Amino acid sequence: MQEQSLFQKIRGQSRALKILFQAIENEHIAQAYLFHGIEGVGKFTTALYFGMALNCLANKEFRPCGVCSSCHKFLNFEHPDLLYLFPTPNLQLTPEGEIKNDEYRKEYEGYIRNKIETPWEDYRFSSNIMIRKESISWLIKRLNISSYEAKYRICIIEDADLMNIETANAFLKTLEEPPESTVIILTTNNPSQLLPTIVSRCQPIHFQPVDPNVIAQILIDDFNTSPRTARIVSQIADGSVKYAIHLVQGESSKLRERAFEIMQMALEGNDLAYYRSLQANLQKYNAENLIEIIRYLCMFVGDLDLIESAEEQVVNIDKKDFLIEARAKIPIQNSAELTDKVLDFVLLMQDYIRKIRGNVNLQLIQQNLYFQLNNLFRP
Known part of the structure; x- marks a missing residue:
């Protein structure tokens, strides 16, 4: 069994993590969160780990452990109570969630694989992307069904600012009154592009640019980068760990x-x-x-x-x-x-x-x- 929480892997976001730790400790979980900050500072990873921690089967101090059956399903995006939306081309999604467009289904699956294996790498779809109304309609339908096995059902909407006005308005009522034991987490690099009515229904948590010293240490520890190169890269990465990794590669x-x-x-x-x-x-x-x-x-x-x-x-x-x-x-x-x-x-x-x-x-x-x-x- 792993001897520490996966939260230890998230560096440079002590303030954001403190808020989430307190919520878990006090069992006072908000119905909806807005994780906002520049690209590549850990918003999505934290959202996933937060959902894992709420459902982890390990001792409290080790959550999320990353190895229990619940965590394993989350890490592989296979948990039936993890609902994950992100901007895509027109998948021709049915009300039941079936993707009818074969080409875009492969790209959708490729995006998920990339998220699991190399999340710091960009994945480019072959067509324009957005969060579409049919995806939100499917999500709402799923949320009206009872959860399968999790204590908390987790819904993560990545790059939520890529919802158009019609899609955002369709989601407002669900965001304001989600089903019991459901946690909705929106992530965005551009909170100003979200409707004020969306923002007002979420607890905002800001993810700050990562300190250059922290970025340098991540590059040294996790990507076998020399201290001198790490020092240079960390200074030009503008607080983004993701961009720093791109540079050293x-x-x-x-x-x-x-x-x-x-x-x-x-x-x-x-x-x-x-x-x-x-x-x-x-x-x-x-x-x-x-x-x-x-x-x-x-x-x-x-x-x-x-x-x-x-x-x-x-x-x-x-x-x-x-x-x-x-x-x-x-x-x-x-x-x-x-x-x-x-x-x-x-x-x-x-x-x-x-x-x-x-x-x-x-x-x-x-x-x-x-x-x-x-x-x-x-x-």
Whole structure:
């Protein structure tokens, strides 16, 4: 039997967990909760573990244990009293909950597998997604049936802000007066997009951005990341554990290649090429794209601090030759000086990201970030 609660796996959310612990301890469980906060900080995992804890068969101090029959069913999304809704394409869902669209059924099942096996990875459906009225109608019908075996029936609605007004209004009465021993948990990254009438019927619990030191330790402990890489990534992840994991796994994308192109032009001092490419791509990259590019730039710059002394820990190892060349061109006296330069660059890029979200001119940001790269190679 496991010797500690699965809640121990949720780090950086002590305030939210304290509220839920008190509810469990006092047996004063709200009928509906709203877990809100930025993406990748543990909202869904906490919702699932909270539902597990309310139904766990282990001793109180070990709940949720993760190994009893109830917990096992929850972790595999097989518990008959776990009702889980998330945004999907049009599944052609019947009133009985049968998915008639074969293509989207496979994608639906793929989303669930991803949630079980690698929940930090994004899953992309092939069509537009939303929480549809037929899904809410099925949920309401299920809630009107007696629970099967659980002490508390758990209903989790992920990304609840992707309900349209009609769907949300159809759910209001159930949310206000759910059946006895039913706990409804809504999660959202965008609470402002929810109807006020939805928000007012829930107990809100805020999930704060995770402290960079906590993110760094998670990367070191759970993803075998070097302390130096973890430190860099944690500074640019904006409090999101999920995004930090994406970064250390070295995702390849067109935005990563754009970041690499910018690095190359800065290293070569090819200012004219950069400004021509900037003009050619002005309409191509929106604010979120530019933030992604900046984050990839930070990872490339972070690798410069590792390429000579800890090559096995380099994230962008496919760019090894370039990193060695770039590292050799940085005028420094010792490795400690390079580490300082890297951290200074990362902190400055964090400031740029904040400015982008404050609607600063994107062209100006792109000019300045190139200037800062130039300054790294040629102070």
